[in-house]
Amino acid sequence: MPSRPLTDRFARVHRSLRISIVDKCDLRCTYCMPEDQHFLKREELMTREEIGTIARVFVERYGITRSS
Ligand code: SF4
Structure with missing residues (x-):
């Protein structure tokens, strides 16, 4: 059971997490x-x-249920 949900500064609850495994990206935004x-x-x-x-x-x- 999560101790608390993951929220952003607008109090939106997030259930998915994206972890970058390298710091390289060709798009360079x-x-x-x-x-x-x-x-x-x-x-x-x-x-x-x-x-x-x-x-x-x-x-x-934080109760994350999805990842990518
Ligand atoms: S450079 Fe752009 S596409 Fe690449 S990780 Fe950053 S925001 Fe995402």
Whole structure:
């Protein structure tokens, strides 16, 4: 049972979670990436286990039911 729902600043409840497993993206939207974006080295990215841990926390604490 989640301890509380995940809400944004408009009090909207969110049930889905998107986790980016790398920091690279070819689209480079200006609101997301600065022009001089410096990408992390592979060893600085989260491991599969760390990503799994984060996903579990969101499911257990915030009631997330979907991911992509
Ligand atoms: S907002 Fe744009 S640049 Fe950022 S991850 Fe999404 S598609 Fe890529």
